[in-house]
Amino acid sequence: MTSDVLDVHVTFARRGFDLDVRLRVTGPLVLVGPNGAGKTSFVRAVAGILRPDGGRIALGDTVLYDEDAHVCVPPETRRVGYVPQGFGLFPHLSVLENVAYGLRHGSARLDAAQRTERARAVLEAHGALHLADRRPADLSGGEAQRVALARALVIEPAILLLDEPLAALDAAARRSMRTHLSALVGKRSGPTIFVSHDVRDAAAMDAPCAVLEGGRIVQYGNLEDLRAAPATPFVAEFTDLGTPPPIRDAPPRPRA
Amino acid sequence: MIRPIPALGAVLAGSLVGLYLLPLAALVLSVTGGDISRAVAHPALAPALALSLRTSAVAMAATVAAGLPLALYLARSRGRVARLLLALLDLPIVLPPAVVGVALLAAFGRGGWLGAWLSSLGIHVPFTALAVVLAQVVVASPFFVKAAVSAIRSVPNDLVDVARTLGASRTAAAVQIVLPLAAGGLATGLGLAWARALGEFGATLIFAGNLPGTTQTLPLAIYTVLEGDLSLAIAFSLAAALTAVVLLALVRAGAAPWTRRAA
Numbered sequence: 001m002t003s004d005v006l007d008v009h010v011t012f013a014r015r016g017f018d019l020d021v022r023l024r025v026t027g028p029l030v031l032v033g034p035n036g037a038g039k040t041s042f043v044r045a046v047a048g049i050l051r052p053d054g055g056r057i058a059l060g061d062t063v064l065y066d067e068d069a070h071v072c073v074p075p076e077t078r079r080v081g082y083v084p085q086g087f088g089l090f091p092h093l094s095v096l097e098n099v100a101y102g103l104r105h106g107s108a109r110l111d112a113a114q115r116t117e118r119a120r121a122v123l124e125a126h127g128a129l130h131l132a133d134r135r136p137a138d139l140s141g142g143e144a145q146r147v148a149l150a151r152a153l154v155i156e157p158a159i160l161l162l163d164e165p166l167a168a169l170d171a172a173a174r175r176s177m178r179t180h181l182s183a184l185v186g187k188r189s190g191p192t193i194f195v196s197h198d199v200r201d202a203a204a205m206d207a208p209c210a211v212l213e214g215g216r217i218v219q220y221g222n223l224e225d226l227r228a229a230p231a232t233p234f235v236a237e238f239t240d241l242g243t244p245p246p247i248r249d250a251p252p253r254p255r256a
Numbered sequence: 257m258i259r260p261i262p263a264l265g266a267v268l269a270g271s272l273v274g275l276y277l278l279p280l281a282a283l284v285l286s287v288t289g290g291d292i293s294r295a296v297a298h299p300a301l302a303p304a305l306a307l308s309l310r311t312s313a314v315a316m317a318a319t320v321a322a323g324l325p326l327a328l329y330l331a332r333s334r335g336r337v338a339r340l341l342l343a344l345l346d347l348p349i350v351l352p353p354a355v356v357g358v359a360l361l362a363a364f365g366r367g368g369w370l371g372a373w374l375s376s377l378g379i380h381v382p383f384t385a386l387a388v389v390l391a392q393v394v395v396a397s398p399f400f401v402k403a404a405v406s407a408i409r410s411v412p413n414d415l416v417d418v419a420r421t422l423g424a425s426r427t428a429a430a431v432q433i434v435l436p437l438a439a440g441g442l443a444t445g446l447g448l449a450w451a452r453a454l455g456e457f458g459a460t461l462i463f464a465g466n467l468p469g470t471t472q473t474l475p476l477a478i479y480t481v482l483e484g485d486l487s488l489a490i491a492f493s494l495a496a497a498l499t500a501v502v503l504l505a506l507v508r509a510g511a512a513p514w515t516r517r518a519a
Binding site for chain 2: 049088090
């Protein structure tokens with residue numbers, strides 16, 4: 001697959017929400033920022049789920065969105081792999097049916113036997129083949145994440161969007177998933193946007209970071225550069241690995 | 257200061273339950289085998305039952321066909337029009353059925369708005385089986401649409417978003433993801449609407465009349481035989497109650513496989 005450059009400029013100008021972001025994504029990118037900074041809106045705009053108020057999104061020569069030219073390609077033809085917060089697995093379908101879902105439509109459409117074969121292959125690549133017949137409700141957080149990832153990748157997306165993929169996991173699952181994701185992101189050639197608010201994710205991905213604060217990109221660069229010269233207090237706090245946690249005023253409450 | 261007295265509360269609550277059960281018990285206990293065989297042999301029962309089943313089935317088909325797209329729109333839109341339409345859905349539930357009947361006459365009657373134009377085409381709606389169906393749709397479909405809206409809203413938006421990125425069109429995502437997950441609520445709404453349609457009386461009487469074989473549904477047949485014979489009316493009523501219970505059970509059973517999958 002050729003690795004095209006993803007050029008994004010999106011603006012939102014709504015009541016209580018002002019966002020103006022320009023980003024050029026060539027490979028993996030970690031998008032960090034405090035809650036409410038607009039990370040999810042940005043990702044949803046790239047996926048085509050949320051229409052911005054202005055700007056332009058292009059992948060190589062393909063225009064996905066251009067407000068001035070009245071172009072807004074619907075999500076089903078953008079070839080975007082999207083894993084939302086909470087994974088968004090279809091609860092009424094088995095794991096295998098979830099993964100095969102993207103092969104039922106449009107240009108990626110395969111017949112039923114091929115769908116099953118392809119979905120099983122992708123599940124196996126993510127170490128989740130043994131889950132094929134389970135229901136999403138019966139999966140642990142880490143298992144659900146692997147399935148959601150397999151489902152997003154089965155369509156061989158040109159762009160991969162992961163919205164806080166590790167936030168819902170417990171510490172152990174997070175560590176093993178972080179390793180899995182960084183290996184996967186390292187292997188991918190296309191643009192991958194990884195939304196996070198954890199500096200350890202940024203460190204593991206070995207990718208440039210863009211810091212989104214108050215609807216603007218306030219800093220862009222490698223983690224070391226950010227740490228060396230943080231542009232805002234948030235960046236300083238975010239990149240600060242070594243300081244011990246602040247001393248509490250009151251002793252922690254005894255656990256019941 | 258008045259304090260709530262548990263004993264008084266229990267008496268009040270108990271009398272309400274008694275009020276529900278007493279008429280039902282009277283209905284079941286006062287019927288005799290002779291009444292039932294007289295009812296079965298009565299020339300009005302079979303045509304009224306058939307008409308009730310036929311018209312309510314057509315009314316429910318129309319309700320689902322038109323109500324689902326409306327509910328999908330109302331569930332997802334936060335606009336002013338959608339809010340207005342949602343409020344409008346309460347009207348047929350709130351208005352007395354007699355008012356709905358008169359309003360339908362004003363619209364579709366010979367001198368009515370649409371009626372004048374329709375009769376120039378040779379179509380006369382009032383006092384036909386079509387009028388029965390129209391009255392049932394107006395009175396019963398809001399129950400289905402309202403239940404469908406809340407069932408659809410309970411399906412997380414994320415699932416639709418993901419389905420779209422996986423290649424599903426808006427319609428494909430609605431059919432493959434939203435409707436199966438909302439099936440339980442849709443069946444409950446359909447059951448409610450169907451029961452309301454089967455029981456429709458006031459609007460039907462005014463707008464469609466009480467013509468045996470054409471517009472005399474089961475509730476109108478009960479009203480007609482009641483004039484001369486209470487025990488016959490009781491047997492007719494049991495038939496109507498039985499029909500409603502069986503239909504509700506069928507709707508539930510039909511939705512069960514979907515609901516199980518979604519659970």
